[in-house]
Amino acid sequence: MGQLIMKRLEGSNRPNEGGASSEEDLSGGEIDGQDAQPRSEDRDLKDRLLRRFGSHISTLKLEFSKKKKKGKLPREARQTLLDWWNVHYKWPYPTEADKIALAETTGLDQKQINNWFINQRKRHWKPSESMQFAVMDNLSGQFFTEE
Numbered sequence: 001m002g003q004l005i006m007k008r009l010e011g012s013n014r015p016n017e018g019g020a021s022s023e024e025d026l027s028g029g030e031i032d033g034q035d036a037q038p039r040s041e042d043r044d045l046k047d048r049l050l051r052r053f054g055s056h057i058s059t060l061k062l063e064f065s066k067k068k069k070k071g072k073l074p075r076e077a078r079q080t081l082l083d084w085w086n087v088h089y090k091w092p093y094p095t096e097a098d099k100i101a102l103a104e105t106t107g108l109d110q111k112q113i114n115n116w117f118i119n120q121r122k123r124h125w126k127p128s129e130s131m132q133f134a135v136m137d138n139l140s141g142q143f144f145t146e147e
Contacts, residue, residue: 081116
């Protein structure tokens with residue numbers, strides 16, 4: 001049997017002679033009667049599973065398609081967020097009221113707005129040294145003045 005497989009593999013390196021496809025080369029072009037029966041059993045099983053769980057499958061497909069949905073925010077929304085960013089560059093932390101207003105004007109969810117600002121600050125914002133010292137002074141003042 002090993003020799004038969006080797007001959008078939010050696011034959012698959014040559015161009016097709018006689019018009020046989022590579023699947024026919026490997027299978028010998030024969031279909032056993034035994035192979036046909038499991039296929040119909042597989043179809044029956046598939047049909048039963050689809051009848052029983054079909055509604056669950058479609059719900060899961062819909063749920064997964066929502067999660068896969070990724071992409072850029074609409075251009076107008078990004079421009080609105082960038083405009084706000086440029087005006088408030090020194091302290092780009094919008095208040096809750098700012099976030100609500102931005103959500104209304106852009107049509108985005110607040111979660112999308114929060115994520116956009118988090119990413120924007122990580123990628124593009126470096127607080128000035130005076131800002132860092134002011135923050136540190138405020139933090140240390142809170143800890144040491146409560147004695």
